[in-house]
Amino acid sequence: MTQYTIRRILYSIPVLIGILVVTFVIAxxxxxDPCKAMLGEKATAEVCARFNKEQGLDQPIPVQFWIYMNDVxxxxxxxxxxxxxxxxxxxxxxxxxxxxxxxTALVISVLIGIPLGVISAVKxxxxxxxxxxxxxxxxxxxxxxxxxxxxxYVFALLLLDTPLWLPPSGRLTxxxxxxxxxxxxxxxxxxxxxxxxxxxxxxxxxxxxxxxTFQWEVLRDAVKHLILPSLALSTIPLSIIARMTRSxxxxxxxxxxxxxxxxxxxxxxxVILKHAFRNALLPISTxxxxxxxxxxxxxxxxxxxxxxxxxxxxxxxxxxxxxxxIVQAFTVVIAIGYVLANLLVDLSYAFxxxxxxxx
Amino acid sequence: xxxxxxxxKEKGKDYRSNSLFWVTLRSIVRQRxxxxxxxxxxxxxxxxxxxxxxxxxxxEEVLIGKEDIRKRADPCIHLLGCPEDEPQHILGVDGNVRxxxxxxxxxxxxxxxxxxxxxxxxxxxxxxxxxxxxxxGGWLDNVIMRVMDVLxxxxxxxxxxxxxxxxxxxxxxxxxxxxxxxxxxxARVIRxxxxxxxxxxxxxxxxxxxGGHLHILxxxxxxxxxxxxxxxxxxxxxxxxxxxxxxxxLGLGAxxxxxxxxxxxxxxxxxxxxxxxxxxxxxxxxxxxxxAFNLLGDGLRDAIDPRLKE
Numbered sequence: 001m002t003q004y005t006i007r008r009i010l011y012s013i014p015v016l017i018g019i020l021v022v023t024f025v026i027a028x029x030x031x032x033d034p035c036k037a038m039l040g041e042k043a044t045a046e047v048c049a050r051f052n053k054e055q056g057l058d059q060p061i062p063v064q065f066w067i068y069m070n071d072v073x074x075x076x077x078x079x080x081x082x083x084x085x086x087x088x089x090x091x092x093x094x095x096x097x098x099x100x101x102x103x104t105a106l107v108i109s110v111l112i113g114i115p116l117g118v119i120s121a122v123k124x125x126x127x128x129x130x131x132x133x134x135x136x137x138x139x140x141x142x143x144x145x146x147x148x149x150x151x152x153y154v155f156a157l158l159l160l161d162t163p164l165w166l167p168p169s170g171r172l173t174x175x176x177x178x179x180x181x182x183x184x185x186x187x188x189x190x191x192x193x194x195x196x197x198x199x200x201x202x203x204x205x206x207x208x209x210x211x212x213t214f215q216w217e218v219l220r221d222a223v224k225h226l227i228l229p230s231l232a233l234s235t236i237p238l239s240i241i242a243r244m245t246r247s248x249x250x251x252x253x254x255x256x257x258x259x260x261x262x263x264x265x266x267x268x269x270x271v272i273l274k275h276a277f278r279n280a281l282l283p284i285s286t287x288x289x290x291x292x293x294x295x296x297x298x299x300x301x302x303x304x305x306x307x308x309x310x311x312x313x314x315x316x317x318x319x320x321x322x323x324x325x326i327v328q329a330f331t332v333v334i335a336i337g338y339v340l341a342n343l344l345v346d347l348s349y350a351f352x353x354x355x356x357x358x359x
Numbered sequence: 360x361x362x363x364x365x366x367x368k369e370k371g372k373d374y375r376s377n378s379l380f381w382v383t384l385r386s387i388v389r390q391r392x393x394x395x396x397x398x399x400x401x402x403x404x405x406x407x408x409x410x411x412x413x414x415x416x417x418x419e420e421v422l423i424g425k426e427d428i429r430k431r432a433d434p435c436i437h438l439l440g441c442p443e444d445e446p447q448h449i450l451g452v453d454g455n456v457r458x459x460x461x462x463x464x465x466x467x468x469x470x471x472x473x474x475x476x477x478x479x480x481x482x483x484x485x486x487x488x489x490x491x492x493x494x495x496g497g498w499l500d501n502v503i504m505r506v507m508d509v510l511x512x513x514x515x516x517x518x519x520x521x522x523x524x525x526x527x528x529x530x531x532x533x534x535x536x537x538x539x540x541x542x543x544x545x546a547r548v549i550r551x552x553x554x555x556x557x558x559x560x561x562x563x564x565x566x567x568x569x570g571g572h573l574h575i576l577x578x579x580x581x582x583x584x585x586x587x588x589x590x591x592x593x594x595x596x597x598x599x600x601x602x603x604x605x606x607x608x609l610g611l612g613a614x615x616x617x618x619x620x621x622x623x624x625x626x627x628x629x630x631x632x633x634x635x636x637x638x639x640x641x642x643x644x645x646x647x648x649x650x651a652f653n654l655l656g657d658g659l660r661d662a663i664d665p666r667l668k669e
Binding site (some may be wrong): 014015018019021022023026029030031137138140141142143144145146147149150152153156157293294296297300301304305315316319320322327331334335338339 | 392505506508509510512513514515516517520521522524525527597601604605608609610621624628631632635638639641642645646647649650653654657
């Protein structure tokens with residue numbers, strides 16, 4: 001197992017290097033002179049020469065790539081052109097929003113998608129099956145941003161002044177200010193230190209922060225704000241998971257050992273959950289791992305619609321503003337996150353299916 | 360004896376109607392989702408072809424001064440009680456006073472074009488890469504597949520956004536970006552098929568008869584690798600239309616005044632509370648089109664995948 005894990009990690013290294021190469025190439029080929037972008041159109045040739053020398057832009061491309069890789073490995077992504085602040089800090093500030101949104105959406109899609117899939121497989125061709133698959137097929141075909149806008153229209157406008165009203169944008173109502181957990185717990189923190197940024201990172205996940213510090217008002221408000229965006233974001237993964245669960249369960253339910261289990265008089269729910277579902281779980285977990293990409297891509301659109309200051313929206317804004325240190329850093333981080341998530345899924349196979357010996 | 364001969368004759372007749380083509384066609388027709396998806400698709404193609412006949416207005420025609428109508432007017436249908444003296448716009452009018460219905464009808468052309476052109480391009484390039492890699496093997500295969508792995512490591516929409524940033528906005532570049540991003544899918548499918556087919560006896564036979572590499576690859580192996588590609592391609596068209604619409608929604612794809620559904624949605628998205636019809640109908644059009652391809656693709660897969668045949 002350890003051996004397999006190490007080898008699997010080693011296998012991901014070429015892909016990770018490839019990701020760095022692709023983002024490097026993309027960032028370098030964005031049209032426009034980085035010096036002029038950074039210092040303004042009026043920068044003279046001399047100033048630009050000095051700037052290029054400082055930034056290492058006068059070096060040959062392979063050397064530049066080497067410098068870039070070294071920086072990235074140390075977690076240094078340079079400074080944002082637009083904000084004149086270290087990209088790593090901006091990333092740490094923005095990530096919690098996206099992680100919170102993405103995880104909530106993933107939890108919703110797993111908690112609803114898997115039971116739906118199991119039920120439709122067990123009650124194959126029944127009304128509930130037809131209905132579920134209709135929903136699932138529509139779900140994968142729906143533009144996320146459209147659903148988001150429509151949800152906002154229904155819940156924020158049509159249901160205005162009803163208990164079902166939900167806010168159409170932002171993470172908290174103006175005026176609701178969460179106290180970071182480190183302040184509640186009386187931890188001493190010096191601003192702008194590494195420790196501060198790490199604590200801030202966790203404090204910025206409002207659900208987590210308000211949950212561990214018992215700030216129920218904040219929690220209620222944060223949840224209310226999170227419902228619409230995470231619902232919109234979860235439709236596609238939910239539909240895909242439901243469909244995969246259904247087809248995987250159908251495959252398993254045809255097996256002889258299911259008939260045996262039934263024949264020996266096991267209760268039906270036991271047959272379905274212990275015998276069938278356990279064995280159907282492998283392809284389902286693979287598909288869940290693959291959904292992370294959908295979630296990241298969906299986050300760009302969902303965050304734009306719901307006015308959330310997350311990684312996705314930041315990345316999009318940075319691309320339109322040609323702020324390429326941010327583009328580079330965010331793309332690298334997202335792609336690496338994607339690769340690592342799929343690595344975890346691969347490794348989890350051994351736990352899900354003991355017959356698989358990873359070596 | 361005679362009856363036995365008759366039996367063989369009967370079987371001979373059966374044999375013809377049991378050719379692969381007919382078997383496949385019959386099992387496709389048996390798939391409910393393929394029928395529904397295919398029917399919607401036929402309607403969409405007809406709408407695209409006859410768009411100028413169906414649409415009451417020119418999709419880019421600004422109606423200011425031509426009709427007494429305000430910006431973002433609600434839908435007005437005479438049959439449903441809208442006063443006869445008001446001009447009829449069954450899906451309303453957009454922010455630039457253009458007929459939304461006509462724009463959506465013409466948008467069918469753009470979306471179908473997007474779907475077929477990107478997937479066509481991606482299939483050609485992906486097939487070549489996957490077939491060459493799978494057939495020749497060795498280091499070339501390794502290099503090709505590792506590059507594909509790297510491309511797959513990016514969420515496709517993000518990579519497409521990044522590529523459009525480099526190439527510049529616009530429909531053409533968005534199409535190219537989506538096509539590039541979807542190449543790995545087809546390369547993988549084809550490589551997998553080629554790997555298994557090249558070990559089969561008819562390929563060895565062809566080689567023994569003196570067939571060259573090109574002949575074996577393109578005349579013997581590839582035709583047999585097409586079915587999974589058709590399924591993947593149909594589902595790919597759905598994904599491509601959805602992604603292109605997302606790019607246009609973000610302002611990176613088709614530029615106004617092109618009647619593209621994503622662009623229409625994007626440019627009116629801030630009006631969702633005041634004029635929801637401007638957001639609702641283009642999105643519905645995207646959904647129906649994507650749904651048609653998804654249903655058709657699912658149905659084709661169930662029909663072609665022998666594992667699912669009872």
